[in-house]
Structures are given as C-alpha cells and as structure tokens.
Amino acid sequence: MDYAHPEVLVETDWVAQNSPNEKRILVEQLHIPAKNILLHCHYIPIETLPKYFYSADVVVFPYQHIYQSGALLTAIGLKRAVITTNVGGFPEIIENNVTGKLIEFGNVSQFVDAMIE
DSSP, rough: TTTOSSSSSSSSSHTTTOOOOOEEEEEEHTTTGGGGGGOOOOOOOGGGHHHHHOOOOOEEEOOOOSOOOOHHHHHHTTTTEEESOOOOHHHHHOOOOTBEEEOTTTHHHHHHHHOOO
C-alpha cells in the first residue's frame, strides 16, 4: 500500500470496537481496493495529523456516540472532504451536502453511497 496516498483513511471508535477480521469486512463493503485503504485504529498524535489528513481524499467519522471531535474540526480546517454520522454535535458543525455528508450510524448503504459521491 502507498501510505502516502491512500484513497481512504479509516480511523474511528466504530472501527476500533471490532475485531481485525470485522474491520476488514466493514472496509470491504466500500468496494475500494484494499491497497488504497489505510485502516488506522489507534491514537494519532497531533503533530502527525496533517500528514494523514492531507494524504486522504475523504475523512470519515462514523461514530455511534460522540459529543464533539477535534479531528473533525481539524479535517474541516485542512479543507478535507468529510463524511460523518448524524450524532452528537456533528449536525451542528456539518451542513449536509454543503460542508460535508451526514449519514445515519450503521446505515452501510448510505455510507457507501456517500463514499462513492
């Protein structure tokens, strides 16, 4: 995999809660070649965040429960395309189809559609 230029960076508690095999199955549902996906399931230090954000075409936040996210605000500040679930304070930050995409948590077809767009 070319870690400097992945198509998708997946890094969330939604993914982290699953076993390695479950993570791969979730990512495979995106129908994106595995070589183009960086599945990152551990803490990213603040000083290395820009490297990951700038190398990703889209930053996805498929949280089930959250109040706010510094990573979401960072993605917006770095002008990255974002897809988030419509939980917590995310709908207050993201205007659907304007400043990002809002999806329902667990709605895989809606998630895949947002990724394809």
